[in-house]
Amino acid sequence: MASVFKYIAYFLFLFLLEASCTSEPKPGKETVEGSSIPDTATVLCDPSWESILRTFIVTYEGLNPHRKIKLLIKPESECIHAVITGSYNTVFVSRNFSPGELNVLKQKQWRVANDTLCYDGLAWIAPKSFPEDSLSVDDVKVLFQTGVLEGVNYTIQLNKTGSSVANYLTDYFGVPPSTSHLYTGGSDEQIIQSVQQHNRSLACISSGWLVNLEDQKHQAYLSSVKVLKISAHANEKSYSPFQNDLALNSYPFKRILRVINNDANDGLGTAFASFLIGNRGQRVFLKAGLLPHKMPAREVELKMK
Numbered sequence: 001m002a003s004v005f006k007y008i009a010y011f012l013f014l015f016l017l018e019a020s021c022t023s024e025p026k027p028g029k030e031t032v033e034g035s036s037i038p039d040t041a042t043v044l045c046d047p048s049w050e051s052i053l054r055t056f057i058v059t060y061e062g063l064n065p066h067r068k069i070k071l072l073i074k075p076e077s078e079c080i081h082a083v084i085t086g087s088y089n090t091v092f093v094s095r096n097f098s099p100g101e102l103n104v105l106k107q108k109q110w111r112v113a114n115d116t117l118c119y120d121g122l123a124w125i126a127p128k129s130f131p132e133d134s135l136s137v138d139d140v141k142v143l144f145q146t147g148v149l150e151g152v153n154y155t156i157q158l159n160k161t162g163s164s165v166a167n168y169l170t171d172y173f174g175v176p177p178s179t180s181h182l183y184t185g186g187s188d189e190q191i192i193q194s195v196q197q198h199n200r201s202l203a204c205i206s207s208g209w210l211v212n213l214e215d216q217k218h219q220a221y222l223s224s225v226k227v228l229k230i231s232a233h234a235n236e237k238s239y240s241p242f243q244n245d246l247a248l249n250s251y252p253f254k255r256i257l258r259v260i261n262n263d264a265n266d267g268l269g270t271a272f273a274s275f276l277i278g279n280r281g282q283r284v285f286l287k288a289g290l291l292p293h294k295m296p297a298r299e300v301e302l303k304m305k
Helices: 002-022 047-063 076-085 099-108 137-146 164-173 188-197 216-224 243-247 268-277 279-287
Strands: 039-045 067-073 090-093 113-126 134-136 155-158 182-184 201-206 229-231 254-261
Touching (some): 039 268, 047 067, 047 090, 047 164, 047 188, 047 201, 047 268, 076 164, 076 254, 090 268, 113 164, 113 243, 113 268, 113 279, 134 137, 137 229, 155 164, 164 201, 188 201, 268 279
Parallel strands (some): 039 067, 134 229, 155 182
Antiparallel strands (some): 113 201, 113 254
């Protein structure tokens, strides 16, 4: 009987030894060689927020080398749907939940965090040859609804249907009676290129793409198109979609970036969202030319002689 137990113990030892040698290292844990496999969080964002979020991801990963953020680009409606269905937990969008979506979350008894991060302006851009430097809100409405301004036909370039820009304009002006003048699809970069190439093409994109002046490519695009100023009414002062006028609430098309997060289980998306909400993240928004939701505090120490 003793020999039987001896053989059982021997085979159990071999089994445990083999399992320990062939098991995969867990994310975020050190391997035998001392290297580390980073934890990875997958987050979603609308196309108009891609540029600024990629900037944040580089900063965040530089400060947290044991963590990686994978960014997927989806129209705003798909991002919201991903949270509702539980397929993804952390999304960056502009609109809030609708009453029907809130009811679904309530039925599931999910407590989803919804935090404001910053503000941008929806910038209207035109070719250099466009005859006007500024438009009124009524002018923009006519363009969005009909594609016509002072008897001239224009096309309007937007992100994909269901994107935050399209949703914002539809909520602001209503659904156009005809969409033949609206072209949807493509990244902000592709939209800018289309405006460059067509004399009668206008576009509406996030000002976040235009204020990233540390990137030479962004600088070149900004100088190649005309950023139109917008006034609330005809014959009134017009304003730009940039930081100062956003802070003064002067620019009509001011928009919110929110992070919607249902990531209480593993916390990786929560950690990234917390970084953006915190003082350091808000400073990055300020440096990037957007308007932070919470203006970062600046402490000054005075020494009395």
